[in-house]
Amino acid sequence: MENVVELKNVTKNFKGFSVNNMDLQVKQGFVTGFIGANGAGKSTTIKMMMNLLRPDAGEVKLFGMDYKTHEKAIKERIGFVYDGNVFFEGMNLKDIKHIVGPAYKHWDDTIFYQYAEQFGLPLNKAIKNFSKGMQMKASLVIALSHNAELIIMDEPTSGLDPIFRRELMDLLQELMMDESRTIFFSTHITTDLDRIADHIAFIQSGELMFNQPIDEIDENYALVKGGKELLDRDTEQAFVHVHRAPTGFEALTDNIGAVKKTFGDSVVIERATLEDIMYYLKGDKHHV
Numbered sequence: 001m002e003n004v005v006e007l008k009n010v011t012k013n014f015k016g017f018s019v020n021n022m023d024l025q026v027k028q029g030f031v032t033g034f035i036g037a038n039g040a041g042k043s044t045t046i047k048m049m050m051n052l053l054r055p056d057a058g059e060v061k062l063f064g065m066d067y068k069t070h071e072k073a074i075k076e077r078i079g080f081v082y083d084g085n086v087f088f089e090g091m092n093l094k095d096i097k098h099i100v101g102p103a104y105k106h107w108d109d110t111i112f113y114q115y116a117e118q119f120g121l122p123l124n125k126a127i128k129n130f131s132k133g134m135q136m137k138a139s140l141v142i143a144l145s146h147n148a149e150l151i152i153m154d155e156p157t158s159g160l161d162p163i164f165r166r167e168l169m170d171l172l173q174e175l176m177m178d179e180s181r182t183i184f185f186s187t188h189i190t191t192d193l194d195r196i197a198d199h200i201a202f203i204q205s206g207e208l209m210f211n212q213p214i215d216e217i218d219e220n221y222a223l224v225k226g227g228k229e230l231l232d233r234d235t236e237q238a239f240v241h242v243h244r245a246p247t248g249f250e251a252l253t254d255n256i257g258a259v260k261k262t263f264g265d266s267v268v269i270e271r272a273t274l275e276d277i278m279y280y281l282k283g284d285k286h287h288v
């Protein structure tokens with residue numbers, strides 16, 4: 001299986017924050033959701049993937065190529081969508097098309113007009129006067145109009161209403177009918193990921209905690225509830241994090257098999273959502 005994005009030992013240091021020795025692979029033909037708390041390093045990682053930020057050390061490759069020698073060839077194949085006004089003051093979608101279109105070999109006017117209409121975007125209105133959702137849609141139209149093989153999005157659904165979020169997820173699913181296409185996007189709305197993500201990459205304090213197929217996460221992670229008398233140094237090894245309350249404990253495991261073996265029927269095992277996993281792993285990189 002080919003990796004369209006490959007980060008090897010990537011390090012980026014800011015004052016008070018660093019992405020440290022990150023290895024991250026994004027598999028071709030799948031949707032990967034990139035999750036993590038505020039300030040975990042999602043945008044920093046995405047900027048390094050887009051060559052908007054240079055790593056202090058390590059290697060960033062897209063489609064097996066690096067930015068030093070193949071920047072244009074790489075960018076040609078990526079559609080980048082992010083939250084922020086990427087458009088020049090006062091320009092409308094038609095102006096943008098005239099400027100951006102010729103820069104791409106695979107630009108397709110028909111697709112451009114089709115999506116602009118589907119998203120209900122006026123072509124002659126200044127984009128700076130678009131609503132936040134409309135700006136996100138405009139950015140998506142541009143990304144889709146050059147037949148990008150890899151779509152990278154930094155929080156594309158932030159600030160969007162639930163209806164459009166759902167439409168966007170449906171659209172992404174439709175785009176994935178083309179099996180060579182890959183989508184990588186960061187989000188705080190983990191329920192969107194249940195709908196479309198094949199893989200989940202989870203970053204915390206600049207460190208990649210896991211990058212796994214969502215089915216595997218479902219199979220391995222669970223919430224476990226039981227009486228405190230069951231806990232001791234040995235039995236706690238089955239957990240990633242334990243929360244003790246006066247009435248008992250609630251814990252997160254990444255190894256349901258080990259929990260069953262250790263506790264049998266004396267505990268209750270429930271499905272852990274991505275939010276549960278993020279919550280319990282927060283600030284806790286090691287087994288307790």
Ligand SMILES: Nc1ncnc2c1ncn2[C@@H]1O[C@H](COP(=O)(O)OP(=O)(O)OP(=O)(O)O)[C@@H](O)[C@H]1O
Nearest residue numbers: 014015016017036037038039040041042043044045
């Ligand atoms: N150019 C910069 N200079 C200094 N520090 C920076 C810079 N860019 C990001 N940071 C810091 O790096 C850390 C990670 O920020 P980043 O934007 O990557 O997080 P994030 O996971 O995308 O967060 P959010 O979900 O809130 O958007 C933060 O502490 C931020 O202040």
